[in-house]
Amino acid sequence: MNKLKKGDDIVYTFPNYLSKDECNHYASTIKDLGKGRFGWPERTQNITHDPIVERLRKFLNKTFNLNLNITAAQTQNWHETSSSSLHIHTGAHGYRPEATYTSSIYLNDDFGGGIFFTKNGIRIKPEIGLLTFFDGRTVWHGLEEVTDTDRKTLIFFWGGE
DSSP states (O other): EEEEEEEEEEEEETTTTSSSSHHHHHHTTTTTOOOOOOHHHEEEETTTTTTHHHHHHHHHHHHHHHOEEEEEEEEEEEEEEOEEEESSSSGGGGTTTTOOOEEEOOOOOSSEOOOEEETTOOOOOOOOOOEEEEEEEEEEEEEEEEESOOEEEEEEEEEEE
């Protein structure tokens, strides 16, 4: 586990949480989109009931002594030209206000751009199998534009403490 901290931002990373074979399996379920404008229904798939959710929940609860429950889990395709501005998951600025924590698992690294960043300067270049975990209510975060090939992830929104 690595603890990245800049200012008030804290993001935990766990290299190789999933194997390359597991990542390839999940990535193969995500349709390539390429360049264009696509909405969330085309870019995501619900995986809330996939076994990876319970596996990750148990791991995070044990690692951080928490009592997390899943509020949503998805595959996500950050297609070429997509990006995300700084945001949090609460209040007037929030997407997924019911979520306390957010985690992602990166499934590929053969794309350009797509760097995860926080308001205070944490930057993470995705690596296959890398797990991230942070408080999505307080850590303003975003994604630099994906410039080449689709960036594929699993994303989890957790409620509870």
